[in-house]
Amino acid sequence: MRLPLSWSEGACGFRPDAATLLAWLREAGADARSGGADAIEVDLDSGPAHLASLDGLATELRSRAGLPPRPAPRLPAGPALRIEIADGLSARVAAIALTEPDGIRLPAPHTRLLVDAGIEVTGTVADLLRYVELETGQPVGAVDARLVSAGVLRLRPATPSEAAAAGRTPHGAPRLPAGSPLLASGDRPLALPCRREQPAPVPPLGREVLLFAWWLAPRAMRAAGAAYGPEAADGDIATRLTRGLHPAACDLSVARAAELAAGGAPGAVTAVGAGGRAEPAPRTWLVHTDELRHAVDPGLSAGRIADLLRTVGVRVEAAPDGALWLTAPPSRPDLDRVAMVAAEIARVHGHHAVPARLPPPVRPPAPAVDLALRRTVRDAAVRAGLYEVITPVLTQAPRAAPSHAREAGSAAPAIEVRGRAGMRNLLLRDSLLPGVLKVAARSLRHTGAAHHFEIGAVPISTRPGAERWRFTAVLGGPLAPSSLNDPAPRLAAFADLLALLHVLGSATERGEPELAPAGHPAFDASASFAVRLGGREVGWAGRIAAKPAEHSEATGAVLFGADLDLGALRELPLSRRAVRLPERLPLPAFNVTVVTPEETSAADVLGLVAEAGGTTQQLVRVKDLGQGERIGSGLLSLTVRAEFCWDGGGGLRAERRRRRETVLSAVRARGWEGL
CATH class of the missing domain: 3.50.40.10 (Phenylalanyl-trna Synthetase, Chain B, domain 3)
Incomplete structure (x- = not known):
């Protein structure tokens, strides 16, 4: 339709020139073109939804000029219909x-x-x-x-x-x-x-x-x-x-x-x-101005952002810490997230006024420390030769034996699960050890060996999220299958369990584990230990007691187990191991023997060898000294070792020979005998 420029005076409160009017409408996405010196042509049906009416065009132009929308008309009073x-x-x-x-x-x-x-x-x-x-x-x-x-x-x-x-x-x-x-x-x-x-x-x-x-x-x-x-x-x-x-x-x-x-x-x-159907309730949400400035223009102030949003009918209220409470009008259902609000601010502010910048960097996700720790423990256990298993969270009740997996002195009641007929008389597991022991018992019966571990959550109450992640391992049987080279392989011992704990402490960078004798219902009283890292108790280790082994159908088997609290392990500070620098490689050297009169000073000999051999006197030292009838009366034999710095050019053997011959020539020139 054809719109005269005079329309903007009544609808917008000002009269821009045709070029400005066209630029603003085109930048907003409207299908607008010139209609002569005093008019423009606008297709209301082909542009964005909010520009499909004269009121929408007026609101857009008023927002560009920094003016709020016109007050909405209200139904007059009268007899009820x-x-x-x-x-x-x-x-x-x-x-x-x-x-x-x-x-x-x-x-x-x-x-x-x-x-x-x-x-x-x-x-x-x-x-x-x-x-x-x-x-x-x-x-x-x-x-x-x-x-x-x-x-x-x-x-x-x-x-x-x-x-x-x-x-x-x-x-x-x-x-x-x-x-x-x-x-x-x-x-x-x-x-x-x-x-x-x-x-x-x-x-x-x-x-x-x-x-x-x-x-x-x-x-x-x-x-x-x-x-x-x-x-x-x-x-x-x-x-x-x-x-x-x-x-x-x-x-x-x-x-x-x-x-x-x-x-x-x-x-x-x-x-x-x-x-x-009633008008939808206004949507209000909290937006931080830093997010909007980061997306549009870092130079925009909070007041300028609020003014730009008010021009499109958004109610703005200040919030603590530089944030804004925004309430979008029902006519703008698209303003429902930060990205759309930022796009609206850029549109009203003017895309030509937005500074040209590189795209904002994508913030990397926060590191999941707990997940990383579990992965590290899992990888270390697998490298140590253990197999990971997953056991059920629900256990049958009543149990054939009392809970042997709870820590000594724990009086927390078991968590019951009530449901349909097939889910009755069940309890949530209070430890990973019973389930891993049952898997180990089956593995012993079928393969003769049991090297298993599990990493899982153990509920501590009925409150959602109240759980502790634990690591449980069980070792038993031969460490390797029998072969011609080793027909009777060594059986797993407590030393292997201790080595596994050292591997875990090293992999997680929590230090070397220490074992302190302490009683636990799951372990034999003569071989039950509390595992400490950095002076803090993080779990238990020892030989599985007879009653838990019998309850898991592993009667008579010698099994060793460890149960670690990964939550306590995570709270420990990292223990960085000192890195030992490698020893310095020895310098290349050559040996020479000089026979001189007894009154000749050893320092003179060392100085001559250093000067002729192209090295420093600090790298030349006496290796052996000889006197006697074999050498001659009044003579002294000095065996000298001379080290030298070499850049690698040519062969090392030829370089030693060349330097040694040079020293021998200098010794003979002095009147001494060189060998």
């Missing part, structure tokens, strides 16, 4: 009955807008309906108010007899499909929501007029359009009703129609009412 909605219909209807002796018409300024937009003007109430539909996006209908009986309107499905009596259109589609929404008063059909052709049209110069608007759930609107046939979908079905209008939109459109009718002539309200 009762509106009923049939069961099963998700709908709302608002209506108002007006009386005007000279007829109800659209005021002249708004009529000129229709003329400028190229819409045919009839001078009747139809002009009012057409203008309100353009302004609010909500179709409005009108019927003769004298047809309303007893002040009651009812929206109900059309009956088969009413559908048959309505007949068909020239295109062959039903005028009133059975089950489609029908607005009636008593037994008289008054209006067909979703159609412009009405069974009881208003007279062209109506003096007593009932203005009404309806809202149907989007699914019902689409079903009604399909029932009327494809030729009705473009002309009669208000497709924009499925694109974001809310139930209160019909109240606003009827109130606006009544406001325009009262502005054109001093009419009287004879009845007014609304009923059906």
Whole structure:
């Protein structure tokens, strides 16, 4: 449609030039183009849902200019008109009955807008309906108010007899499909929501007029359009009703129609009412301004963010720590999360004003310390040669033997599970040890060995989340299968269990475990120990007692077990092991023997060897000293070892030979004998 620039003065409160108006609307997503020096062309049906009406365009332009939305009209006071909605219909209807002796018409300024937009003007109430539909996006209908009986309107499905009596259109589609929404008063059909052709049209110069608007759930609107046939979908079905209008939109459109009718002539309200699905409750949520600045513009202040949101109808209230409480209007169901609010701020602030930046870094998820610890313990146990098992959380009750898995002195009662017949007499496990022992017993019977562990949660109360993660291991039988090389492999001993504890302490970086003698009902009194790490008790270890082994059907088997509390293990500080640096590699060296008179100083010999051998005197030392008849009277033999730094060029053996020959030549030049 064609919009003159003068329209923005009344609707927006200011008059921008055509270039600015086009830039703002195009940036918002509207299908707008130039319509001359003093007008623009806008297609209301092809843009976003919130720009499908003149009021939506005005709200967008006012927000760009930093102005709040215009106050919404309200239904005037008057005698009550009762509106009923049939069961099963998700709908709302608002209506108002007006009386005007000279007829109800659209005021002249708004009529000129229709003329400028190229819409045919009839001078009747139809002009009012057409203008309100353009302004609010909500179709409005009108019927003769004298047809309303007893002040009651009812929206109900059309009956088969009413559908048959309505007949068909020239295109062959039903005028009133059975089950489609029908607005009636008593037994008289008054209006067909979703159609412009009405069974009881208003007279062209109506003096007593009932203005009404309806809202149907989007699914019902689409079903009604399909029932009327494809030729009705473009002309009669208000497709924009499925694109974001809310139930209160019909109240606003009827109130606006009544406001325009009262502005054109001093009419009287004879009845007014609304009923059906209520306006949705406002949605309020907390948003931190740091998140919005991070997504849009780090330079935006909290006050500027609040002002931008208020221009689109969002109610903003300050919250502690720089946060904002936001309440979105019902007409903006899309503003439901931080990303959509940030996009709205960028749209109103102007995409050209948003600084060009690299995408914000993705914050890595917080490390799951408990999960990482369980994985570390599991990997260490598997590398030690154990097999992981999973045992049931529920155990049979009453037990054949008292609980042997609880820590000594624990008086906590067992947690019972009550349910259907097949789930009666069950208890939640209080330890992993009974289940692992039963698996170990079966493994001993079938394979002759048992090397198993389990990592699982043990409930400590009926409160959700009240549980402790534990590690339980059981060792028994030979450590390896028999073979030709080892026909009788060694059986698992307590030393193997202790080695497993050392592996776990090293893998989790919690230090070396210490064992302190302490009694536990699951372990033999002569071999029961408390496991300590960093001076804190984290579990138990020892040889399985006879009664638990008998209860698990492992009578006579020698089994060793350990039970660690992973929660206590997690709370321990890390114990970093000192890293021992490797020893320095020895430098390459050569040996030389020098025979000199006894009065010659050893320092002179060492200095000569260092100078001739191309090294420092600190790397030259006496390795051996000899005197006697074999060497000669008055002579002294010094065996010297000379180390040297070498860059790796050439062969090392050739380099030793070269340096040694150089030293021997220097020794002979001094008059000494060199070997």
